[in-house]
Amino acid sequence: MLTGLSIRDVVLIETLDLEFGEGLGVLTGETGAGKSILLDALGLALGVRADSGLVRAGQPQAVVTTSFDLPADHPARALIAENGLDGEPGEPLVIRRIVKADGGSRALVNDQAASATLLRELGGLLVEIHGQQDDRGLLNPRGHRALLDAYGRIDTAPAEAAHRAWAAAEARLAAARESLETAARDxxxxxxxxxxxxxxxxxxxxxxxxxxxxxxxxxxxxxxxxxxxxxxxxxxxxxxxxxxxxxxxxxxxxxxxxxxxxxxxxxxxxxxxxxxxxxxxxxxxxxxxxxxxxxxxxxxxxxxxxxxxxxxxxxxxxxxxxxxxxxxxxxxxxGAGEAGLHDLESAVTAARAQYESAAAALTSARANAAGRLDAAVAAELKPLKLDAAQFRTALAPLAEAQWGPHGRDRVEFEISTNPGAPFGPLARIASGGEMSRFVLALKVALAERGAARTIVFDEIDRGVGGAVASAIGERLHRLAGGAQVLVVTHSPQVAARGQSHLLIEKSHDGIVTRTGVHRLDADRRREEIARMLSGAEVTDEARAQANRLLEAA
Known part of the structure; x- marks a missing residue:
């Protein structure tokens, strides 16, 4: 999980050091206080393209450092080892990104130089960031098959082994044919x-x-x-x-x-x-x-x-x-080779049949898992005020040229937002607010079986309130039982569910505008939730309502 975020000279943030814990962490603040700057800084450390515009005015460079506490068998540690970087299993993983005002940038992993490509790969394994304009994570169809397999606990190893055997048999046959064709020409x-x-x-x-x-x-x-x-x-x-x-x-x-x-x-x-x-x-x-x-x-x-x-x-x-x-x-x-071709062709036929059998078993298992996932997501939609929408896991056969170790299926999550409306990809069909809530419903249904154990939601509750906001808060809290969840929110119902609360504030000393972040204790947290309920003037009724939300959480 993400344990620390250190920011130096990023836009309005001069110096900021944050620590994070397990469970659900909420970040609140007035509009324009700089919540997006915080996420931009985190994105830098996770491999997002460097932008010199993020360097605070008058400074030579911006520096963002993140630290992660990971188990020894986490895929990120294996990726680091594959790239020849040192890292002790019991030590935190530290990623630093330096962006210079003149446009240059550097990336360091455990104080060792790393490429931006490696940083992006690590970022995908460590953190998922979901925003209203997000086109990654659950919205990317390329990852849907793996998510469905993880949800259904589907074993793809037999199909992978059968595909390797088939490919090897095809290679032997092709080599024999090429040899014979060359010999026959001569x-x-x-x-x-x-x-x-x-x-x-x-x-x-x-x-x-x-x-x-x-x-x-x-x-x-x-x-x-x-x-x-x-x-x-x-x-x-x-x-x-x-x-x-x-x-x-x-x-x-x-x-x-x-x-x-x-x-x-x-x-x-x-x-x-x-x-x-x-x-x-x-x-x-x-x-x-x-x-x-x-x-x-x-x-x-x-x-x-x-x-x-x-x-x-x-x-x-x-x-x-x-x-x-x-x-x-x-x-x-x-002469002997022409006779031997028959044996090789028979071997290819047998290997293909073995693969097709294993792939058919995968398809059947995925169809079963898809039905269960669709039902689980459907149960989450109505409380999130998406009761008119429908979700389905679409399975379609791939062309033979696209068959691979993971079978013959194309898997894609699709939605229909209104009765009678056609199904289509989540990223193209849903509006910003709907998209975030669909992602949350999916996350809760999938129980986050992927590698990334830190999930960030950016204003998932935009445009909703009341019971829907409460439902969102409840599901975020439930999701945080199995992963570290950070959410930028304007909803007091969601904020009240947090196990830790960070307030993002902007200050101005007459010369320089700065953004700061403060960890709230119980009293300040009640005041912040009351402000979110009542606006600029915090009333006693707002404080009482804030107490009720905190007690209910």
């Missing part, structure tokens, strides 16, 4: 390309292997004579390896005769081993580099084919095998 190209690649049957790292093979054969043709000569020196009965082996056999017979002979034998044995290794390597090199014109031509032909394909498909030769698999999979997916 089918002819895919078929030709995959056939060409599969005929070539490229293998991973094949290009590197072929290139190495070709290089080896080209080298082999150049080095064949040298390799053959080297092998001839090593191999055969008269080759170096045969001579080394013969030498080793001779040394083996005489090595025991002297250590040096043994060392010589060991060296020759190593030479035999190394020479044999060289013989094997020369043989392997000869085989690997063997020049075969037919094999070389085949390798070059294959190599040129792979490189041509790689250039054609703008890839590396070593990627051709993977490309063949990828394009083949795309081609195969066209």
């Amino acid at each position: 089918r002819e190209w895919l078929e030709h390309t995959v056939a060409e690649l599969r005929a070539a049957a490229p293998e991973e790292d094949e290009e590197e292997t072929l290139a190495a093979m070709r290089a080896d054969m080209q080298k082999g043709a150049r080095l064949a004579d040298d390799i053959a000569a080297a092998r001839a020196h090593l191999e055969g009965s008269e080759g170096a390896l045969a001579e080394l082996r013969q030498t080793a056999r001779r040394l083996d017979r005489i090595a025991p005769e002297h250590p040096k002979l043994a060392e010589a034998l060991a060296a020759v044995d190593r030479a035999v081993i190394e020479a044999a290794e060289a013989e094997d390597r020369l043989a392997e090199a000869s085989d690997a580099m063997a020049y075969d014109p037919d094999r070389l031509e085949a390798a070059e032909t294959r190599l040129f084919l792979l490189r041509d394909l790689a250039r054609k498909h703008r890839t590396d030769p070593d990627r051709l095998a993977a490309l063949t698999e990828d394009l083949g999979a795309q081609l195969d997916a066209i």
Whole structure:
């Protein structure tokens, strides 16, 4: 609830600090005393567009500060956290708005800079202001569905979940169709390309292997004579390896005769081993580099084919095998995907049916709640001198394109102010006084199930008196049992119902005109209500009547 309002240099208000409590608070004062200034200042803190005309003449800026005591789970605290602003659950929420005389403005939430957009969102969660020209709150059809759901305690979660599932199924189907359409446009190209690649049957790292093979054969043709000569020196009965082996056999017979002979034998044995290794390597090199014109031509032909394909498909030769698999999979997916579409379409149909069932249950629940709400509002109209008027909650089906998580219904509160007159939106059909009383009737019937727990009514009793004013006071008092209610009033019957009473007065010292607000004690409150009853001159009869109103409240 709103606990404090501090105003500095707003129009006629120089310095003002107000505290508010629970229940019904009334604000009274003579016409022109500045009640509208007070509401304008509150509106500034709640995100209303800044107007430099509100800055008191001769001052550089106007400052309005509001404080709210909120439970830890209040939506306003979640909104603050979402926007990265600090705020302790047990601490008050403080909103400050600064408007400069040159037109600039700043907003602070818990002494942290905030945007005007955030301020407006917070304002909608914290306070509802209803005036005769109000076009927000209960008068805005965009919020009527949520109000009806709250009144009927209607659970929209099943419809929300079903709508999410339907949307997800639609998204999967759309993605599959788009993929198939893209693939189908390329089918002819895919078929030709995959056939060409599969005929070539490229293998991973094949290009590197072929290139190495070709290089080896080209080298082999150049080095064949040298390799053959080297092998001839090593191999055969008269080759170096045969001579080394013969030498080793001779040394083996005489090595025991002297250590040096043994060392010589060991060296020759190593030479035999190394020479044999060289013989094997020369043989392997000869085989690997063997020049075969037919094999070389085949390798070059294959190599040129792979490189041509790689250039054609703008890839590396070593990627051709993977490309063949990828394009083949795309081609195969066209056929498999067309079969898979049937399953996805079936899933969409089932999800839509689930949503329609949940939405139909919502519609039925809303129709039931609408009947009860209409009856509750109707019971409030006659005492408020609106007995010729009718109220109804109109439910209409939305076009399919507008179906959403909250169902398929358009909900709007409508009234008819005279017998036989057509129903229409509250904001367009009702006059100023009627509108405020309709809002009050709705508020009482709805028992204010929304997030905002502070409600402000601006001159809801304009143009009525007597029993109607008493009925208004009684309903405001009843409404204040579940919310903090502040009302600007000219009616003594309404003022007498207040649990706290603020008097707005204008004073003039011969130079400057100022507006001030005073909290009234019991005696001053009786005098103010007597003034409201009798006018400029307060009579004893007016005081007696004021006492009777206060005692009856």
